[in-house]
Amino acid sequence: MAIHSASAHSSDQVLPFRESLLAMLGIAFVVMLVALDSTVVGTALPTIVAELKGFELYAWVATSYLLTSVITVPIFGRLGDFYGRKPFVLVSIILFTGASILCGMADSMLWLVIARGLQGIGGGMLVGTAFACIPDLFPGAHVRLRWQVMMSTAFGIATAVGPSLGGFLTQYWGWRWVFYVNLPVGVLSLFFVYKYLPHLRHTHPDTKIRLDWPGALLITASLGCLQLFVEMLPKHGLSLGMLGLLAASIVSFVALWKWEHHTPQPILPFDLLLDPKLSTLFLLSVLSGFSMFSLMFYAPLLYQGGFGLSPQEAGLLITPLVACIMIGSISNGRIIPRLKNPNVMLYIGFTLLALSCLGVVISNRWTSHGVIAGFMLIGGLGLGFILPNLTIFIQQEAGREHLGIATALMQSLRMIGSMLGTAIIGTLINHLYAGSVRQALAEQKADSWYSSFSDPQILISHETQTTVLAQLASAGHQGQLLLEAAREALIGSIHMGVGLAVVVTGIALWLVSKVPLITLRIKPEPGVVAE
Incomplete structure (x- = not known):
């Protein structure tokens, strides 16, 4: 296909309206694929753990993907910056959808964790390429804001139906269908991207690129060792092995720092990370990921395991959180072009997110479902004000030369925040729950039953409850009393875990004051060609 200048159509968008609409429809289905997976799985996860028996790997289902x-x-x-993004988007859809099938076939938590890791490779390719297609198609910031409403709508539709769909499928069809549901969306994504998304590139086809594989390996080592350290510390304490993991993480990061300053094409450009205009925005991406995934993964566990709700009921309560991300994003797209200081929307967003996390901390089994849904609603609105603005602000400040890597860094850092959030809060919840249950059993002189209560699956699986309660009754113990103690232990531990997310969101709110005033430019920078 012939190469032509992007300015042939508009200084603000690469293609005419009809072609732009069809191309964006392809990206919209990709967004739905990723969003649907994250929300559906969160609601089903407590049931998955109850069936596959492996609460110690609960957080790993999320963190292996991340x-x-x-x-x-x-x-x-x-x-994508060098070769264009379309080929990678196509490959990532196939990989992501194929890994979803493997997740649905899992017969153990370890299998599921490994399959989720493979799915994460496809998801990372999608995020690193598909989202950067939008500023490629619409170099003008104001035009991009209008078209991103379409992305927000696609994200909102997927996330709105995700929790309820996850609960419905889990309750009536079985949890495996929360992964198989990716198949039809994946097929639609593949069709529209292949047929309508243009192959855009920023460099001449003969430009050579050297991939920074040592940098990628050092990132893997530093983050992997850190994650293992956080997950295993409560169980093993500060043993020699744990100290070795921590040391390996620190050494890998120092080596990464030194390497990236000397390699000509670093995978992690520290100069960009430390840029005064961008550094605070990148840090806010980390903190927003921490709080967002804390809500999405542990609120369903609280509602099902702590409050005794069904997967479908828990899904309905989570729905306002994810549905209102769309509403917030659409409202944001209309409001922000009229503001002299667009940074105000970040203040509002993080305030609402902090209140939502606080709402989870203070809610209990007697809190009305309307109030719980209200707390979820304001959290969704907050995220709707935070996520698109961080994207637009970072892309605006990075400029055309660093557009792809800046967008990828933002998404990566949000995932690092999500990974740390699920790992740290998951570890805290496991530790607090185990300690509280052990104490409650000791008070009732039922220490020997710890193995039955150490995994909160007993609070979710009615079949397991019936079996254990019958065994406790025959042994002369008050099973319902012990079950109630375990439920209270889980509620208290999740409250403490999400309380940490409140603190993190408060820190983010303070950091917003350090963000330089953002000015949205109307005219784009030149340099995109289409094939």
Whole structure:
């Protein structure tokens, strides 16, 4: 296909309206694929753990996906800058959908964790390339804001139906269908991207690129060792092995720092990370990911395991959180072009997110479902004000030369925050729950039953409850009393865990004051060609 200048159509968008609409429809289905997966799985996860028996790997279902995504996002963000993004988007859809089938076939938590890691590779490719297609198609910031409403709508539709769909599928069809549901969306994504998304590139086809594989390996080592350290510390304490993991993480990061300053094409450009205009925005991406995934993964566990709700009921309560991300994003797109100081929307967003996390902390089994849904609603609105603005602000400040890698870095850092959030809060919840349950059993002189209560699956699986309660009754123990103690232990531990997210969001709110005033430019920078 012939190469032509992007300015042939408009200084603000590469293609005419009809072609732009069809191309954006392809990206919209990709966004739905990623969003649907994250929200559906969160609601089903407590039931999955109850069936596959492995609460100690609960957080790993999320963190294995996030860890592999973190590594692949910057790799393919960089490759997309040089070779164009369309080929990588196509491959990532196939990989992501194929890995979803493997997740649905899992017969153990370890299998599921490994399959989620493979799915994360596809997800990282998607995030690193598909999201950067939008500023390629619409170089003008104001035009891009209008078209991003379409992305926000696609994200909102997927996330709005995700929790309820996850609950419905889990309750009536079985949890495996929360992964198989990716198949039809994946097929639609593949069709529209292949047929309508243009192959845009920023460099001449003969330009050579050297991939920073040592940098990728050092990122893997530093983050992987850190994650293992956080997950295993409560169980093993500060043993020699734990100290070795921490030391390996620190050494890998120092080596990464030194290497990236000397390699000609670094996978993690520290100069960009430390740029005064961008550094605070990147840090806010980390903190927003921490709080967002804390809500999405542990609120369903609280509602199902702590409050005794069904998967479908828990899904309905989570729905306002994810549905209002769309409403917030659409409202944001209309409001922000009229503001002299666009940074105000970040203040509002982080305030609402902090209130939502606080709402989870103070809610209990007697809190009305309307109030709980209200707390979820304001959290969704907050995220709707935070996520698109961080994207637009970072792309605006980075400029055309660093557009792809800056977008990829933002997504990677949000995933690192999500990974740390699920790992740290998951570890805290596991530790507090185990300690509280052990104490409650000791008070009732039922220490020997700890193995039955150490995994909160007993609070979710009615079949397991019936079996254990019958065994406790025959042994002369008050099973319902012990079950109630375990439920209270889980509620208290999740409250403490999400309380940490409140603190993190408060820090983010303070950091917003350090963000330089953003001015949205109307005219784009030149340099995009289409094939």
